[in-house]
Every structure is written in structure tokens, then in C-alpha cells.
Ligand SMILES: Nc1ncnc2c1ncn2[C@@H]1O[C@H](COP(=O)(O)OP(=O)(O)OP(=O)(O)O)[C@@H](O)[C@H]1O
């Protein structure tokens with residue numbers, strides 16, 4: 256049997272110490288109890304009794320009163336005084352049949368009294384009763400300890416704080432969660448008296464529960480938003496329930512259950528954030544879906560346009576040739592010459608429209624070669640510089656020198672820059688400033704336009720950036736979303752096809768780049784083009 260399962264101290268059976276200075280008495284006692292499943296120990300005086308007690312730790316002592324070296328009362332007093340031996344059951348044995356003596360024995364902590372001359376059966380019966388009581392008491396204590404362990408385990412694992420209060424509002428137990436929520440350790444909480452509980456709302460609630468538990472609705476008080484003061488001067492939001500503990504309908508104390516709301520608030524905030532992000536993704540997804548639908552529509556419009564353009568191109572060429580031929584023939588007639596010039600202008604406009612349509616719908620293949628983007632920008636500027644000078648528009652180019660070369664289709668990109676320069680020029684009309692900037696930069700997430708994001712650019716990416724700014728009137732807010740739609744134009748009929756930006760975006764996208772158009776804070780518009788430093792970057796990412 257393992258040690259903790261033995262009901263009696265260190266022995267499997269109760270150990271009983273017999274104490275008497277008369278050898279004959281000891282013998283009678285010994286014989287009364289021998290063979291009854293007890294471990295019997297003997298002492299022939301008070302002092303020896305104490306020695307045996309300390310050495311052998313008996314469970315019960317049959318103690319004679321009148322002994323020469325130290326009387327039984329003194330032995331009992333010493334046993335009860337020492338915490339190590341106070342639990343030993345003492346039964347007095349004496350010839351004295353005096354009520355005062357019996358009373359004294361009980362006062363000293365004895366449990367029973369047997370008078371001499373005693374009957375062996377009576378001694379045996381009393382010892383047996385007390386051993387049984389002892390065994391039951393120890394079993395009860397063991398169960399209590401087990402229950403306490405279970406209780407502690409439950410309380411320790413709870414996320415709610417639990418505090419037990421006695422009748423006077425003093426804490427009798429505290430679990431770790433309560434320590435955390437109340438911002439105080441168990442020692443401090445256990446030392447609190449009723450007036451120490453804060454805030455006042457909590458103190459009042461505890462007071463009410465303790466004073467009149469029967470009057471409380473639903474047998475508990477709940478406080479849903481309690482601001483508990485913290486040691487650092489701040490507060491913690493908590494929810495509290497207090498219920499009375501009653502025994503036989505009489506108040507014995509109360510139990511507080513505390514729940515930390517700051518954690519819940521944090522979780523709620525996190526949930527809200529996630530929800531918002533989800534909503535945003537949903538919106539973006541819808542937008543992307545709309546764009547896809549739009550792109551699909553445009554694809555078919557583009558194919559149709561290409562077909563029409565092809566058909567129209569050849570007759571146009573014939574008309575143009577015819578007009579050239581007629582030049583000489585009509586030279587003498589000024590009116591006819593005038594009509595011929597107007598027709599030539601009309602043909603040239605029709606030709607531009609047709610070429611625009613073809614560009615828009617042309618096979619999406621690039622002729623890539625390694626180029627410095629600044630060279631392409633400069634070439635494009637050269638083509639418009641004359642017209643810009645005539646319109647008194649200053650050109651301000653700040654082109655970074657450290658740009659790496661990259662694969663570009665120079666012709667297509669020139670078309671991009673020309674479209675953007677022409678748009679800027681048309682917006683400014685006369686007098687103004689066109690500013691072109693190129694640089695290699697690590698882009699900030701806040702600077703990314705919608706198209707850049709859609710193309711997968713992220714804050715922190717290293718990009719080649721081209722910015723084209725003008726000092727014109729800028730773009731109307733309601734037009735911002737439609738600029739890149741094919742055929743969207745604010746120009747007068749015949750002046751613009753509305754295909755420029757659409758073609759531009761197609762070409763830029765084919766270069767794995769992005770283009771966004773926005774208004775500048777200082778007035779005017781700004782086109783921002785981003786290209787990955789080297790083309791392969793995207794696949795590697
Ligand atoms: N720099 C700018 N400032 C103000 N508005 C602009 C600017 N660039 C473009 N836009 C607006 O965007 C519209 C569409 O431009 P886009 O280049 O696609 O077609 P367009 O210039 O009208 O015609 P096209 O390019 O065929 O001559 C323009 O009509 C104009 O309203």
C-alpha cells in the first residue's frame with residue numbers, strides 16, 4: 256500500500272501508545288488490545304511517553320493521569336501545544352472518578368475518559384470507536400483536499416476572475432484570472448476589507464449582497480460596464496456578476512465573477528478591421544470583374560473596328576491618290592483648288608481615325624530591344640517641341656541619369672509619350688509648362704494609383720517612374736474613371752478619337768507597366784507611368 260493511502264500515520268493499522276507507571280496496569284491494557292489489529296507501543300511514565308510520541312508518532316494515546324515524573328495532564332498539555340502532535344487522540348485512564356478532573360482532561364483536548372479499574376472490553380470498545388472516528392476524519396480530510404485540488408484546478412483554468420468573499424466582504428479566495436483583471440496579486444486582494452473595494456459601484460453592490468441577499472433580483476447583481484482602477488492610474492473595463500453564498504438561508508458571503516472586456520473590445524476591433532478589409536476586397540473584386548466585362552466588350556468592339564478600318568483604308572488611299580492627281584488639273588481654278596484642299600484635310604483626318612482604330616486593335620506583340628527610357632522620352636519630345644514652342648509652352652525635363660536599360664518597344668513607347676504630350680498640349684492650349692521627370696525609385700504604397708495596384712505593384716517595389724505634368728485645367732472629377740475608356744473624349748467632334756489613352760494603356764500594360772492619370776494639387780494633370788526595373792522581376796516575385 257502506498258504511503259498516502261494508509262489511513263493511519265506511517266502504519267497500515269492504528270498505532271496506540273499505552274502510558275502507565277504501574278507495570279500491572281500496562282499489562283492489562285496491553286492484553287485488552289492485543290490481537291485486535293493495532294500497533295501497540297508502551298511507556299511507563301510521562302517523560303517516556305513524550306519520547307515515544309516523537310519517535311513513533313502514535314495515532315492515539317491511552318494516558319494515565321497520576322504518574323510520578325510527569326502527570327498525564329502535563330503530557331496532554333504538551334502534546335496539544337505542539338503542532339506536530341496536537342492531532343493525536345488522547346484518552347485519559349485514571350482511578351480518579353472526579354468530574355473536575357474529567358472536565359480538566361476534556362479542556363486539555365482529550366476526547367474520552369476511562370476510569371480504573373477498567374474492563375478490557377470497555378477499553379477495547381472505546382479505542383475502536385475513536386480509531387474509527389479517526390479513520391473517518393482522515394478520509395474526510397483527504398476528500399476535502401481532493402475537492403480543493405479540483406476546485407483550484409477549475410478556478411485556475413478559468414478566464415473569468417473569481418473572488419470569494421466572506422460575510423464581512425473580505426476575500427477568502429482569488430483565482431489567477433481575478434488577479435490579472437483586478438491588477439493586484441492574491442496577497443493584496445486577500446488583504447482587502449469591504450471599504451477597500453473600488454469603484455464605489457462595486458463596493459455598494461458587494462455591500463448590498465452581503466446585507467440583504469434575499470432582496471436581490473434573480474439572486475445576483477450584474478454590472479455590465481465597470482471601470483476597475485489599475486495600479487498605473489488607468490482603468491480596465493470589466494463585466495461583473497455578484498451572487499450571495501447562503502447556508503441554511505443565512506448569508507455567508509458572496510462570490511464575484513469578473514470578465515475582462517478590454518480583450519473582447521480588442522477582438523471586436525480586430526473583427527471590424529477584418530470585416531472592413533473583406534468589404535474592401537469585395538469592392539475591388541467587383542471592380543476588377545466590371546473591368547473584365549468591359550475589356551471583353553472592348554475586345555469585340557476592337558475586332559469590329561479593325562475590320563471596318565481595313566476596309567476603309569484602301570478606298571481612302573485611292574481618294575488621296577485621286578486628289579493628288581487632280582492637283583495639277585485644278586491648279587487654274589482657285590475655287591476647285593480650295594475644295595480639293597478641304598477634301599485632302601478631310602481624307603487626312605479620316606486616315607488618322609483609321610490608323611487610331613488599327614493601333615487600338617492591332618496584334619498585341621512588341622518588338623523588344625534594350626533601351627534607355629530617357630532616349631525614348633527625348634526622341635518623343637523632339638517631335639512636339641516645335642509645336643510646343645509655337646504655343647509658348649515651356650518644357651522642363653528632369654531625367655535621372657542612373658536609370659538602368661530595359662527591354663522596350665521604342666516605337667510603341669514613343670507613341671505613348673506622344674499621346675501624353677499631345678493631351679497635355681491640348682489641355683493647356685497656349686502658355687504653360689510641360690514637366691517630364693524620370694527616376695528610379697522605391698515606390699511608397701500611398702503613391703500607387705488604381706491601375707498600378709491592379710497591375711500588382713506594391714509599396715517598396717523598385718520601379719522606373721516617368722511623370723508627365725502640365726499646367727492645364729486638369730481633369731473633371733466625374734471624368735476620372737472614364738479617361739482610359741476607348742472613344743472617351745471631351746474634345747469637339749472631329750478633334751479627337753478618344754482612343755489615345757486607351758492605346759497608351761494597352762502599350763504600357765504590354766510592357767508590364769502601369770499608367771494612372773490624376774489631378775495635381777496645384778492644378779493641372781499628371782500622368783504617372785511605372786515600369787519594373789527589369790522585365791523578369793514580376794515572374795520571380
Ligand atoms: N493632360 C490632360 N489634361 C486634361 N484632360 C486630359 C488630359 N489628358 C487627357 N485628358 C482627357 O482625357 C480624354 C481622353 O484622352 P484620349 O487621349 O484618350 O483621347 P483624346 O485626347 O480626346 O483623343 P485623341 O487622343 O484621339 O486625340 C481627353 O478628351 C481629355 O478630356
Ligand SMILES: [Mg+2]
Nearest residue numbers: 674678755756
Ligand atoms: Mg489624346
